[in-house]
Amino acid sequence: MKRYWEIDALRGLMLVLMTFTHLPTRFTDPLGQPFGFVSAAEGFVLLSAFVAGLVYTRISDRQGVDAMRRAFWRRALKVYLAQAATLLFLFTVITRVGLRIDQPAVKNLLAFYLTNPIEGFGYSLLLVYEPALLDILPMYIFFMLMSPWVLAFALRHGWTVVMVASAALWGLAQFEFSEWLYGLAVQYLHLPVPFREMGAFNAFAWQFLWFAGLWLGASRHAPDAEPIRFPKWLVALAVGAALYGLWWRHHGINGQAPFGGDEAMNLLFDKWQLGPLRIVNLVVLGIVTVHFGPSLMRRLPRLHALEAMGSASLPVFCAHLVAVLLVLAFYGDSQTVRPWWGDVLLLVVVFAWLYGVAQATLWWDGRRRSRAAATAMPARSTARPDPPAAPAARR
Template sequence: MSRIVQLDGLRGLFIILITINHVNTPLTEFTYQPLGYVSAAEGFVFLSGLVAGLVYYKRLARTGLRKVVVGAIQRARTIYIYHLISLFIVCAVGYYSIIHYHYWTEVLTRFFQTPVQSLVLSLFLLYQPDFLDILPLYCLLLLSLPFLMYQFRKGNSRWVLAVSIGIWGMSQLGLGLSYKATKLLASYLPGAELSYMDIFAWQILFVAGVYLAYRRASGNELRVPSYMIWPAIAIITVLTLNRFNVLGKTEDMWWNLIDKHRLGPLRLINFGALVIVIDFLMRSYRGLFAQSWLVILGKHSLQVFSLHIVLIFLLLPMVAYYSDNNSIALLALVGFILVCLYLLAWVRERKKHVQKVAVLA
């Protein structure tokens, strides 16, 4: 079974988890960071680098670096367009609908205060409210893909990884694009709002994914020794117990170590342990993440992810207003959104299949 198929299935699973978490149902307590201090967002960014690397390394072998550069730019442009469409829909509804205005006031504060400036800044990815900050991150990271691939092929892996770790380290020292940078930027450009996720920190996940893809494409796949599964499980178990306060409420003592927007060191260790365990499961149970419905969601992750944002912004205020955040109503909303996401992915997959058949005919 193709590794990309398994990874697409895993991406589909992450999209489901992200959807549940964004709606904030009773399930969210268990779906948000269920295995320690790692959320689906980290996995989504890492898989984006890994899958992009696997796909573009095949293209590199067939067509050369120039085609890879063109392909990466075109893909980044597509992501950029989907992001802007989603953002403009969300802002328009929030601006003209009283219910949506009040519900999303905290998320869209800067837009409601300075709508024109915010929309103009969004064209330069300088306005990224919550829920709408993953695609800009992916768009910017994807532009670095050809450079990373070229450097890895030249044998500069150690230097690239060292620089990536160094940039992540800068974020830990408060020198990244964090809240301080947002406040500074907003003082000069009213309406500006950077991503919750510091790109200085989160780039390390994307770079790691591209590096693993390079190792696989070059026939020198990085394999973790089988005995490492037990330390990884131990790390995940301890951090999961702490996450759910079984070991006592100690998060405040080491907040910087598990900080999400800067990817604290303990969070990265937790993530690495999860990668080891999931890789073991993928090798041992090849069909585990290769369920067709998950794979379809993962293959069309851009369109599915964009639709889930729009549906949540449109429907969640209505459900909250008319049901007073009733748990059953929120769960029904999640189910409805997931059905819509699957139908979109299925239609796109069906259309793709019909076009392929027509070409072969």
């Protein structure tokens, strides 16, 4: 199946930006939300959903809905195993190092687990307890488990009902729907995990972004799909809004908090709730990217390092978590504990590690495909040919 190198490069870029954001260095704040009040997480989720819509719609068309469901579930299982492995690394290596050197950053990160190790371990495997930094993959698993049913319904009945329901659920999420469900879980299931330990991302809000990307990807599968084009006036409006958001983010007096200490207004741009103005900022950036991206890609050299990381996005994402957790364990969460050259050296080492993981993953995948092809070839060559047809009887 054809890979879209442009999508891989963009996903690789999102992983690079995530690494800059999560590693505590002097580059964290300047490169956090670099294009406005939108982070790399939104871009990564949207691109992943787009690819999922494109790939799994193709599987549904060629092999049927049941094959599409099985493919989704296999991917969800793979992501779950990656999450479980990362949790095991956190609860063993990072916990031991953090306690050995009395690292406050690790103690804060693992506060619930250190107080309730059995409940913390068990509920983390159930994807209920989600320590900071390890709360993205559980949300992704939730989306992957929901997607086969949603995609099958949409392919049969259209996307209107799906997106209206998704938008309604996003709206409920803005008014403490998650907190209400949590209260029911505590009341009837006696859930011991505090709400703040269940991940920063509100999955009921972020599902809107996922299903929007799934819809876009599915719509691109059709062989007669026309390129997405926008009216000139809309492009001009999007460019103006994107530039204003960029200026506001980097030259405003409040940095990444658009309205300073006004918490009510900041909710409009809130990352964890996926606030409405944040969606607007993402949409205008998307319009600009779709309109100018193809011509820009034709002029730029292909960025093979970003493509490699985007192609191996799951292992690279987990590798970036390993690097961030190790830095937190040894250095803490201070952004100024090292000199500037120490930060540069640290970033060089981390990105070399991520690129190495990407290359190793692609090499292993290529070797596995070669083995599968080599195994299949003898089976075809040793199959007995059909006997020649008997000559027709003469009349």
